[in-house]
Amino acid sequence: MSMPYSTSSARSGKEASGKVEAERASGVSEHVAVLVTVEATAEGALKGDGEAGAADAARQYGAADPTAEAEAGVELGAAAGAEVGAEASDASAAADDRNRTRTSPKAAPAEKGRFMQQGTAAWALPLGAGLALAAIWQAGLIHAVLGLAAYQLPLPSAIFRAAADNAGLLFRSAGYTLLEAAAGIAAGTLLGWLAAAMAAAMPRWGSGALLLAASLGAVPIVALAPIMNLWLGDGLASRAAVAAAATLAPMAIGSYRGLTSADSASMDLMNVLGAGAVPAFFKLRLPSSLPAMLTAFKISTAGGLIAAMVSEFFYSSRGLGYLLSNSVKIARMPLGWACIGAAAAAGIGMYMLVQAAERRLLLWHPEFRRRLS
């Protein structure tokens, strides 16, 4: 989907502005330049109009003839607006690289700034869509269309009031569920990774372990929860065990794929240099397994949280899952919806945490750098 730089029809026109951009970025205004670019692109995107985005962006570059620039963009179709942004960013990435070779202290803030801008753009649309939905919901349009009464779907105002009135309870419950999930995810991740490492190191025995781990992923949580309660009592451990079982399978499969994905040229190099299996594992296989492993980890955190919540439906006396199911049973629908909101927030928080970790761990990785820059 991304257009290779050299084949872009907008290239000749853009290269100049890219260079200008690079010059500027290496100067004092690099923050501003990036900010302008991203916002111009986002604006264009929001209008659903690649042409406008391109034209806006071009205008921001100070191009003599914005329409000419825009035309170049139109040739690229819908991706035009995005393309302009990408090029500007390539330019500023080049500036970054230059900064870094000069070991300029500016390099770090520039990078940070870029993440922030990316963040704003990524937030704006979902947030806007969410607010619009809440407004439609509050106005009763959803109720009218689907023929629902207020007790079937509480209004956002009632949900917020319930959340505010029960903030302490919600925080305590979310904290407890997160604790269960975190304990389970930690255990599941470790076990899954061990199974994958075994499978990678000793294919003969290990593939059995991998199959076992993967089949655990097929066990429905609903079936596992009562059994774990029977084994481990009604404390935190039984829910953590369910979360671990839900985490284990994606972790094992993802890590295995990662551990066996080191490219053969690098493996050959290791062999030529006479590296043993252990150094080859730590120096090559482990680092090159990280992208697949972290992707699996992202998926499994969400799965682990859901597992912890669902298993609370059965025997727990605490946690978000318990509060949700009990609120609905005793007709406290707004509180139930507040629980759903809190669970979503907890899930998003965990996801962002993993994403931040990924960013730190993978900055060295060529593919990841390409994605970021």
Added chain:
Amino acid sequence: MKRPASWNSRLAAAGLAVLMAGALTACGGSGKEASGEGAGAVKLQLKWVPQAQFAGYYVALEKGYYKDEGLSVTIVPGGPDIVPEQQVANGSADIGVDWVASLLAHQEQGLPLVEIAQVYQKSGLVLVSRKSAGIAGPSDLKGKKVGNWMGGNEFELLALFDKYKLNPSKDLQFAKQGFTMDQFLGGELDAASAMTYNEYQVVLEQGIPEAELSVIDMNKEGVGMLEDNLFANKDWLAKNKETAAKFLRASLKGWKDAVEDQEGAVDIVMKSADAASTSRDHQLKMMKEVAKLVAPDGFDIGKLGMIDEEAFRQTAEIALKFGVIQKAADAGTAYTTEIYGMAAK
């Protein structure tokens, strides 16, 4: 180059948000008209699985009392995740059986429900503990692990805790109890909730003599709330008053038979009960205890199912005081005696 990718992910996120909202809201819109296949069809939603707790309805069905009234009645069993109020409100059933506290909470949320008869005149809930746990009275619950099934069954206990100034999240451990007595028998719970007619009998059947048990009775503590009542969907009732009256008349006739011939009632219940999880012996004990709640000592058997205003008021007051409901219940809309009056004719 990242822009196209991130643009895509933004689109995807927005699309996902819309989809999720659609899916969530679509869940609520179930069928409104569930039962009525022709006139006289009534669906009754029980609070729990078929057992002597609901003997009157099974007797009325078996002996043809419903048929005599020209009704075709379907009894729908309940279960741990079935809330009768919600089933009746969404039209899956026309009439439901549940506790009054739970009904009040649902009425406050705007569910279109109204009570038409009070089958149990007393609370059947007790807290049971072993003498060795040292719980002679409610104040001894401090620091103990106390169980309840929750989900609307916990309000009398919350009232009890409040009466004795016990904070359920600080002074004691208030835990969710499973639907067996295993946690109590295994020592996981110091005090367990028990219905006089069911769980308490299970404990006795497990060989623990009554002399070794301490019992806290909600009625004696003044926190007893009315339990099994019959309530109807208001919209359905507005169009089916005659049908409701016929249903009530036949049901109360069934209850009268059940109270007077308990052996015969249990024989009928056993036809519907799950033989793998209960025994005739247990159901007979249940029937004996249930009869004490349906027609307590000194109760005029002719008044079976009557809504006692004073008892209802006390239940509503306790419900308000302990946060089951936020605003005082309006007796005028919470229940109606009209159907009972029609059934008595």
